[in-house]
């Protein structure tokens with residue numbers, strides 16, 4: 001969301017923007033998983049809109065049929081339609097510049113350090129062949145030169161790219177909590193409440209996907225998120241062991257005894273910004289280097305949007 005907001009605003013202002021994302025689709029933690037006919041929003045659950053600019057952006061998504069309120073989650077909470085990733089898709093279709101997906105950015109070279117010419121060059125590699133978090137000043141391809149560069153990644157991943165340059169210290173002091181997410185489906189309808197927020201045990205959030213706007217009632221899909229503490233303690237456990245623990249907790253919290261017809265877990269290594277910087281974005285005008293992301297302002301979709309929009313204004317100025 002931060003990168004999309006930044007790129008979209010610069011593109012609309014007339015700048016030639018090139019965007020790299022290591023995933024196959026844009027959206028990052030605004031994610032929807034479709035598998036075997038099931039559909040899960042396993043990352044951000046909803047967006048809350050309080051700021052006028054973000055409210056206007058969400059209302060534009062709603063007018064285009066890409067977002068709707070989710071009354072079961074509470075007032076002022078918006079979902080993407082048909083899934084959370086539709087919010088990102090809407091921004092992509094609004095225009096971003098030149099988009100390269102499936103490209104892992106492995107290094108930022110300043111002033112021709114990694115090739116000819118001035119400005120910045122971006123070293124990027126096929127994400128399918130690149131380990132997560134890899135930082136390397138060799139291999140892959142070089143793009144650029146670019147006058148200015150914006151880094152819109154979770155803090156620990158941003159730190160890897162920023163270390164030879166500026167703002168690495170800021171990224172280093174913005175820890176991010178992990179989250180193990182379970183996705184479960186059942187053939188038959190159940191009677192559990194649409195939402196549960198357990199206050200003890202491994203889980204902190206359980207949501208019936210069909211309570212979201214525009215979702216089919218069956219098959220019945222559920223998403224359950226583990227607490228940051230439990231996720232951190234079980235970060236490197238095998239997925240099967242994590243799934244077994246989270247399914248047991250799910251059964252206890254919901255009372256759903258039926259066997260799931262589909263069950264997987266996803267590990268978000270960098271899910272929630274735990275100690276945001278308290279500043280919307282970072283910009284070094286002399287270097288032409290900017291940083292945005294939810295860890296600047298707060299662990300929310302809206303904060304990521306405001307961070308990216310603010311950085312675009314700084315870069316354009």
Ligand SMILES: Cc1cc2nc3c(=O)[nH]c(=O)nc-3n(C[C@H](O)[C@H](O)[C@H](O)COP(=O)(O)OP(=O)(O)OC[C@H]3O[C@@H](n4cnc5c(N)ncnc54)[C@H](O)[C@@H]3O)c2cc1C
Nearest residue numbers: 001002022028029043044045046105271293294300301304
């Ligand atoms: C489980 C979970 C539940 C959440 N629930 C909510 C909620 O209910 N409400 C709410 O408001 N927020 C929620 N959030 C937080 C919200 O999702 C984030 O605050 C927001 O989406 C962050 O956006 P971002 O642009 O800062 O980062 P991201 O969405 O993480 O985007 C970063 C992008 O960088 C790309 N990337 C990373 N490394 C590289 C690289 N080396 N090269 C190229 N590309 C790279 C990624 O593919 C990704 O697209 C939740 C998050 C999680 C994980």
